Amino acid sequence: xxxxxxxxxxxxxxxxxxxxxxxxxxxxxGSDTMVILGQRWAETxxxxxxxxxxxxxxxxxxxxIAALINGGTDICEASRPMKDREKEQVRSRHGKDVKxxxxxxxxxxxxxxxxxxxxxxxxxxxxxxYTGKITNWRDLGGKxxxxxxxxxxxxxxxxxxxxxxxxxxxxxxxxxxxxPGTAAVANAVAKDPASxxxxxxxxxxxIRAIAVKRDENSEAVHPSLExxxxxxxPLSRSLFFYTIGEPDGEVKAFVDWxxxxxxxxxxxxxGYYPLVRK
Amino acid sequence: MTVVxxxxxxxxxxxxxxxxxxxxxxxxxxxxxxxxxxxxFIGKEALPILTSQExxxxxxxxxxFFPQPAKPGARPxxxxxxxxxVPKYSVLPLFVSTLKVTVIAVFFAxxxxxxxxxxxxxxxxxxVREVVKPAIELLAGIPSVVIGFFCLMVLAGWLQQVFxxxxxxxxxxxxxxxxxxxxxxxxxxxxxxxxxxxQTFREGSLAMGASSWQTAWRVVLPAAMPGVLAACVxxxxxxxxxxxxxxxxxxxxxxxxxxxxxxxxxxSATIAAExxxxxxxSAHYHVLFFLGAALFVLTFLxxxxxxxxxxxxxxxxxxxx
Numbered sequence: 001x002x003x004x005x006x007x008x009x010x011x012x013x014x015x016x017x018x019x020x021x022x023x024x025x026x027x028x029x030g031s032d033t034m035v036i037l038g039q040r041w042a043e044t045x046x047x048x049x050x051x052x053x054x055x056x057x058x059x060x061x062x063x064x065i066a067a068l069i070n071g072g073t074d075i076c077e078a079s080r081p082m083k084d085r086e087k088e089q090v091r092s093r094h095g096k097d098v099k100x101x102x103x104x105x106x107x108x109x110x111x112x113x114x115x116x117x118x119x120x121x122x123x124x125x126x127x128x129x130y131t132g133k134i135t136n137w138r139d140l141g142g143k144x145x146x147x148x149x150x151x152x153x154x155x156x157x158x159x160x161x162x163x164x165x166x167x168x169x170x171x172x173x174x175x176x177x178x179x180p181g182t183a184a185v186a187n188a189v190a191k192d193p194a195s196x197x198x199x200x201x202x203x204x205x206x207i208r209a210i211a212v213k214r215d216e217n218s219e220a221v222h223p224s225l226e227x228x229x230x231x232x233x234p235l236s237r238s239l240f241f242y243t244i245g246e247p248d249g250e251v252k253a254f255v256d257w258x259x260x261x262x263x264x265x266x267x268x269x270x271g272y273y274p275l276v277r278k
Numbered sequence: 279m280t281v282v283x284x285x286x287x288x289x290x291x292x293x294x295x296x297x298x299x300x301x302x303x304x305x306x307x308x309x310x311x312x313x314x315x316x317x318x319f320i321g322k323e324a325l326p327i328l329t330s331q332e333x334x335x336x337x338x339x340x341x342x343f344f345p346q347p348a349k350p351g352a353r354p355x356x357x358x359x360x361x362x363x364v365p366k367y368s369v370l371p372l373f374v375s376t377l378k379v380t381v382i383a384v385f386f387a388x389x390x391x392x393x394x395x396x397x398x399x400x401x402x403x404x405x406v407r408e409v410v411k412p413a414i415e416l417l418a419g420i421p422s423v424v425i426g427f428f429c430l431m432v433l434a435g436w437l438q439q440v441f442x443x444x445x446x447x448x449x450x451x452x453x454x455x456x457x458x459x460x461x462x463x464x465x466x467x468x469x470x471x472x473x474x475x476x477q478t479f480r481e482g483s484l485a486m487g488a489s490s491w492q493t494a495w496r497v498v499l500p501a502a503m504p505g506v507l508a509a510c511v512x513x514x515x516x517x518x519x520x521x522x523x524x525x526x527x528x529x530x531x532x533x534x535x536x537x538x539x540x541x542x543x544x545x546s547a548t549i550a551a552e553x554x555x556x557x558x559x560s561a562h563y564h565v566l567f568f569l570g571a572a573l574f575v576l577t578f579l580x581x582x583x584x585x586x587x588x589x590x591x592x593x594x595x596x597x598x599x
Contacts, residue, residue: 059557146444148444148445153530153551154551159361163361171359171362172359174355174371174532176531177447177530178529178530178543179529179530180551184430187430188430188446191434191446
């Protein structure tokens, strides 16, 4: 995953004093999408557990996975599932199976202006719009109007998710306008009847999150907590922690806390979906 | 203009005088020093584009200035796609965008600001002047993010309704927003220039039977021309480097076109949007610094040219009087 990489290092030692002298820091490395989430988890956790140090860095899911394989990190954050080949590498290097722990859910909504007659779009259609192959709403069953498509800036995790999942890593068309922040995109879509945008599932007025079909023949699914959780909504994904073998000691304590009510509440606060509580 | 000859610092008597002069001279040099250091830093970070083989694989001068195919075999195009399988860094769309929005901003701002300055300096009743001058100068105090937000939320919608443009956020919308930021600067400097034209010029002109309009247009304006030009250069410099307004109101699509109603992506907005989260030391990082250096050089050349022009005009005026 080139570009748009956040490399933020967060080292907050316990409470000043002489803490952390003997204790080894728990390192968390990986997905840029999850860096902010990881930091918030770490900050809150360290606030509650003085003496534990958790160090969160980004670099991309690939970087995190590579670090896990090389033994450079305790926990790898990834916004995509690890490939079998990568799991095999961990097994051969460390003699243990990799442990996959889903920690949060993420969904991207596609929205259009309230006045638009469009009810649903398929993923190939959305891809067509953003790669510049479809330029008029007429081709999608709407009015004869040029499509004005808004995107996030290329430093955003949502941009990367959209590019990977919807565009299949193709480039955005040059005419796609980029705006800083989901709020700006939502506002622009609300103001412009011929527009389309994407972002977190925001509740702004004047815009409507459309139902998305995986392809032409499948059922259109509205984004909601329910459909993101059960995986029906196509533009959703799980966010993972990976560890080598079962986590233990401080790593286990942190992972358990993340999966607990407090950790999951932070998920929601940062803008992701909490996991289903079993 | 009156020239006051100050005694040279070296001859100043008391110790406190000498100390004050050292402090003042020191702060002047500090300003220059920090400017030079900033340029050295930017230049150093931009340099790998010319020197580092690693960086040149992704971005070299030829890929910055010449079109590149999106995929092997595709038609070469000017594209800005830094986050891609094959990153593409074409400077040309950004350069054209930057010039386009600056010219639009200046096109609206300079006539308005100079006319307003001429009005307040020459025609306005003193109490009108007391109200108008601070009011315009207050415009300069509005943070540019607020102007940008206004453009995004309000102005863009109005303009689209009136003119029916396809894209709400385009060079004209951003240019109008920018002109709001440029007007107070040009106005203030131009107003000072008009006010400092000696009263005798006006009296002479009026005594010859010229109307007050003829006096303002044919006598005061030419006499104040160096100052007015300096105001324009300052305004141009402000417009070219302004970031927040264009980031919010221009749509930020890197399209190579001369149409003023297409969306644009300027140097400054690109740097602001992308530098925050780029990997330090990557090709993308160095390209962004290259943009910064280009912007710096552009503004510097512009100021140099403005300075030279103002100087030439001043000489001409002095020779004529």
